[in-house]
Structure formats: C-alpha cells, structure tokens
Amino acid sequence: MADKPRLTTTAGAPVVSNQYSQTAGRNGPILLQDYQLIEKLAHQNRERIPERVVHAKGWGAQGTFTVTHDISKYSCAALFSEVGKTTEVLARWSTVAGEAGAADAERDVRGFSLKFFTEEGNWDMVGNNTPIFFVRDAFKFPDFIRTQKRHPKTNLRSPEAMFDFWAAQPESVHQVTILMSDRGIPVNPARMNGYGSHTFSMWNAEGVRHWVKFHFKTQMGHKTYTNAEAEALIGKTRESYQEDLYNMIESGNFPKWTMYIQVMAEEDAAKQPFNPFDLTKVWPHSDFPLIEVGEVEMNRNPENYFQMVENAAYSPSNVVPGIGFSPDKMLQARIFSYADAHRYRLGTHYEALPANAPKAAANVNHYHKDGPMRFFTNDFGNPDAYYEPNQYDGPVADFSKKEPPLRIDGDADRYVVEDADADYVQPRQLYLEVLDQDERNRLHHNMAAAMGPCSESVTERWLAVLERVHPDYAAGVRQALKDASDVNAIAVTDDSAIEAAE
Numbered sequence: 238m239a240d241k242p243r244l245t246t247t248a249g250a251p252v253v254s255n256q257y258s259q260t261a262g263r264n265g266p267i268l269l270q271d272y273q274l275i276e277k278l279a280h281q282n283r284e285r286i287p288e289r290v291v292h293a294k295g296w297g298a299q300g301t302f303t304v305t306h307d308i309s310k311y312s313c314a315a316l317f318s319e320v321g322k323t324t325e326v327l328a329r330w331s332t333v334a335g336e337a338g339a340a341d342a343e344r345d346v347r348g349f350s351l352k353f354f355t356e357e358g359n360w361d362m363v364g365n366n367t368p369i370f371f372v373r374d375a376f377k378f379p380d381f382i383r384t385q386k387r388h389p390k391t392n393l394r395s396p397e398a399m400f401d402f403w404a405a406q407p408e409s410v411h412q413v414t415i416l417m418s419d420r421g422i423p424v425n426p427a428r429m430n431g432y433g434s435h436t437f438s439m440w441n442a443e444g445v446r447h448w449v450k451f452h453f454k455t456q457m458g459h460k461t462y463t464n465a466e467a468e469a470l471i472g473k474t475r476e477s478y479q480e481d482l483y484n485m486i487e488s489g490n491f492p493k494w495t496m497y498i499q500v501m502a503e504e505d506a507a508k509q510p511f512n513p514f515d516l517t518k519v520w521p522h523s524d525f526p527l528i529e530v531g532e533v534e535m536n537r538n539p540e541n542y543f544q545m546v547e548n549a550a551y552s553p554s555n556v557v558p559g560i561g562f563s564p565d566k567m568l569q570a571r572i573f574s575y576a577d578a579h580r581y582r583l584g585t586h587y588e589a590l591p592a593n594a595p596k597a598a599a600n601v602n603h604y605h606k607d608g609p610m611r612f613f614t615n616d617f618g619n620p621d622a623y624y625e626p627n628q629y630d631g632p633v634a635d636f637s638k639k640e641p642p643l644r645i646d647g648d649a650d651r652y653v654v655e656d657a658d659a660d661y662v663q664p665r666q667l668y669l670e671v672l673d674q675d676e677r678n679r680l681h682h683n684m685a686a687a688m689g690p691c692s693e694s695v696t697e698r699w700l701a702v703l704e705r706v707h708p709d710y711a712a713g714v715r716q717a718l719k720d721a722s723d724v725n726a727i728a729v730t731d732d733s734a735i736e737a738a739e
C-alpha cells in the first residue's frame with residue numbers, strides 16, 4: 238500500500254477490498270450493502286455503447302496539418318491563413334459494412350475522417366478513400382446500407398441483396414468498379430488516398446465563392462492486397478490495420494498525405510457537361526487540376542482508443558468560416574444525419590468529450606445548457622447571462638462570419654433521373670482509359686468472386702449494367718463467373734472421387 242495510489246469508489250471513498258465480497262458466512266449470500274461490488278458489476282454492464290450504424294470498425298491517430306501553399310484567394314478559413322501554419326488533427330479510418338469486430342483487410346470502401354481543430358472551431362472532413370459514391374440521393378442510403386449488412390433471416394452478408402440493389406441503381410456502377418478493382422483492399426490506411434467526395438465550397442475574404450473537391454494523396458504510395466493475399470492475412474490476423482498503423486507511428490514512420498483541392502468558379506457549375514453536384518461523378522483533372530494546399534502527418538497514437546477514437550464524432554455539418562456546403566443533396570442529408578447519430582450514440586453533449594472538444598475551448602460559447610451528463614460550466618462568468626439577447630454582455634452572434642449569399646432557383650419538386658446515359662460515361666473512361674488489361678482481368682475476377690452466389694436473374698441484370706459500360710466488361714465478368722463455377726465443379730468432382738475410393 239505504501240507508495241501506491243489508493244483505490245476508491247467513483248465517489249472517491251476508499252475501496253476496502255477489490256477481491257473479497259462481503260458475505261454472511263464464508264460462502265454467502267452476498268450482502269446487498271456491498272455497494273462497492275455492486276458498483277463494479279454495474280459499471281461493467283455499461284462499458285459498451287452502440288457501435289456506429291455504419292463504419293463501425295475503425296482505427297485512429299492524432300497528428301497535424303501544415304499549410305504548404307497559399308490558398309487564401311479561395312478560402313478565408315483561419316487554418317489556411319499562412320504557409321507553415323499547423324493545426325491539430327484527429328483521424329479515423331474505417332470499413333463501412335463490417336461490425337466493430339470485423340477483419341480489417343476486407344474488400345470494402347474505407348472511411349477517411351479528419352477533424353481539424355482550428356481556432357474558429359472544428360472542421361470535419363468526413364470522406365472516403367474513393368472520389369465518388371454508390372448513390373446520389375439520400376433516400377437510397379439506408380437501403381443501400383441494408384444490402385451491405387446481414388440478411389434478416391440467414392444473418393449472413395448477402396451478395397444477392399447487394400447486386401440486386403446495384404443492378405437497380407446503374408449510378409452505382411462507377412463506385413462498384415472501384416470497389417472491385419485493385420483499390421478495393423488497401424494494405425492499411427497509410428497506403429490509400431482520402432477524398433471529400435462531395436462538392437463543397439470555399440469563400441474568400443472578398444466574399445467570392447468557389448466550388449471545391451478535397452483530395453488527400455498518400456505520400457507512402459498506394460499498396461493493396463489481392464483477394465488471395467487478404468484471405469491468407471485474415472487467417473493470421475484480423476487486426477492488420479490496427480497493428481500496422483500503431484507500429485508505424487510508434488516507430489516514427491509517420492503516415493503522411495498531401496492535401497489538394499480542385500476548384501470550380503461558382504458560375505461555371507451550370508456550364509459543365511456533367512452535374513458537378515452529383516456524388517457519383519468525378520471532376521476531370523484536365524479541366525480542374527489539383528492545387529496543392531498542405532500536408533497531413535499522423536504522429537501520435539491516442540493514449541486511450543475508446544476515449545479518442547470510439548468517442549470521436551465526425552460530422553459534415555462541422556464547417557468553419559471560409560468552408561461551406563454545396564447543393565449536393567447527399568451532402569445536404571449528411572448535414573442532418575451525423576449529429577443526430579452522435580446524440581443517440583454518445584449523448585447530448587458529445588461535442589464536449591475530449592475527442593471532440595474544440596482546442597480553442599475558451600472560444601466555445603453557447604447557450605445550450607442541461608441534459609444528461611452536463612459536466613461543463615458555460616455561464617460565461619455571469620449566472621444572469623443564461624438566455625440571449627441579454628444585457629449582461631453574454632456572447633452574441635457574429636454576423637461578419639456569414640457565408641456570402643447563394644442564389645438558388647428552381648421549382649420545389651422530386652426530380653427523377655432514370656437510366657441516364659451519363660452514368661456510364663465515367664465508368665467507361667475508368668475501365669478503358671485508366672485500367673490496363675491486367676487490372677481489368679483482376680476486376681473481372683474480383684467481381685465474379687463477389688457475385689458468385691447470386692441468382693441468375695440478379696446476375697443477368699447486373700451484367701446488363703456492365704454491358705452498357707462496355708461489352709468487354711460484361712464479357713470479362715461473365716467469363717470469370719464461368720471460370721469460377723468450373724473450378725467449383727472440378728472441386729466437387731474431385732471430392733466425390735475421393736469419397737468413392739474410401
């Protein structure tokens with residue numbers, strides 16, 4: 238006991254034993270008054286919180302963002318104000334579909350979330366490792382996610398559901414192509430890019446708005462696993478990302494990304510041959526070249542995973558003056574969805590948790606008060622200033638920080654885009670102009686492996702979507718499906734031959 242700190246209850250009273258319960262006689266029963274035991278058991282029962290409804294499996298790190306190039310002509314955001322300026326960042330990467338215990342090296346899109354703790358509040362860049370997404374309307378998101386999760390009866394993942402859904406949403410073929418390509422299984426977060434994916438906006442000190450896309454390019458270079466490599470790895474460890482990331486950072490081999498933006502003048506949006514606010518489309522780099530902004534370096538492992546990574550609450554609604562939204566309707570829905578998810582998963586005051594609390598805490602002044610787990614005092618040093626406006630010099634809104642006006646017109650309606658040829662143009666370019674023949678072959682086989690158990694009707698409907706991208710794409714996947722079914726047929730024959738010999 239001499240030099241060790243004293244164990245206490247949560248109320249600070251000395252714990253007299255952490256080994257022996259208080260019983261009537263040598264065996265029991267236990268006395269209800271052994272509140273120290275009851276407290277311990279009750280706490281164990283409350284150690285879990287709901288896992289994220291999507292992106293449940295994740296890995297986090299802390300680090301810095303450093304400005305290397307001046308972009309003040311596009312954004313007046315404080316974090317970009319001068320070259321050399323640094324801002325603390327909390328990163329979390331994730332897979333989308335698996336539960337919190339899923340294997341790391343699964344074929345899936347990766348989440349790529351960065352929380353920048355700027356002096357004007359937190360800016361959350363909640364992106365993916367792909368520049369586009371599966372669907373372009375928020376109505377489709379919950380159903381899409383349902384197809385990625387477990388079937389209600391079999392409790393298994395269902396390729397039938399995935400490809401049934403995708404076959405009915407040709408807009409998804411661009412993202413499915415990326416998912417089934419070599420990029421589908423990065424070896425760890427340091428070896429993949431991050432993208433804001435949506436179109437966002439920036440405005441400068443003169444109030445001029447531009448549309449922007451965010452890109453974070455890995456400085457360590459892309460590295461990916463094939464299906465076979467990933468399967469072998471998962472047989473050895475399900476935690477390869479956590480291991481790689483943790484060990485890289487502990488050994489000083491810090492993962493780094495270069496941040497770039499693509500920029501489009503506000504008035505040019507209407508002149509594009511594609512819809513720049515459609516999340517299923519990229520902006521051609523030839524027309525909108527990458528403009529370098531800075532560097533993100535991850536150099537610290539969080540002291541406590543749960544406190545800093547499980548409690549991390551990212552939201553596209555967290556923007557700062559100089560960075561804004563766009564008319565992308567998926568983005569608009571996400572502005573609602575994340576903070577709502579956090580209030581459910583973490584509680585009302587989740588922004589005050591250490592993972593999320595703005596570093597410039599002295600600048601956090603709001604009139605939201607009570608509710609579960611209110612553990613902060615925000616009375617501005619004056620208990621009379623508990624409403625607004627007030628005569629006690631309580632905090633007031635700053636109209637000078639408002640975004641420049643955005644002209645919006647059009648009829649409020651539900652706009653149907655059906656069977657748009659435009660949905661096949663960029664996947665076709667990706668298939669023909671970006672992927673070489675070896676990459677296309679692997680794409681065909683990866684897709685066939687993912688589709689293997691699908692019914693004929695789903696298979697044919699999906700092949701019809703691929704046909705519209707390019708006949709070679711459909712033919713390649715059809716052949717790969719046949720190759721896979723021939724291999725399975727041989728395996729069965731071999732097996733029955735052995736059985737006959739026994």
Ligand code: HEM
Nearest residue numbers: 289292329348349350364365370375378434551570574578
């Ligand atoms: C309307 C479409 C979408 C909706 C409604 C939606 C909703 C959600 C929800 C509810 C979560 C769980 C949040 C939590 O509990 O912490 C989540 C996580 C996430 N989403 Fe989305 N999402 C959408 C589209 C997207 C898109 C397009 C991207 C990427 C460009 C994306 C990236 C992420 C990431 C990275 C996370 C994990 C954040 C973390 O690391 O904690 N989501 N999403």
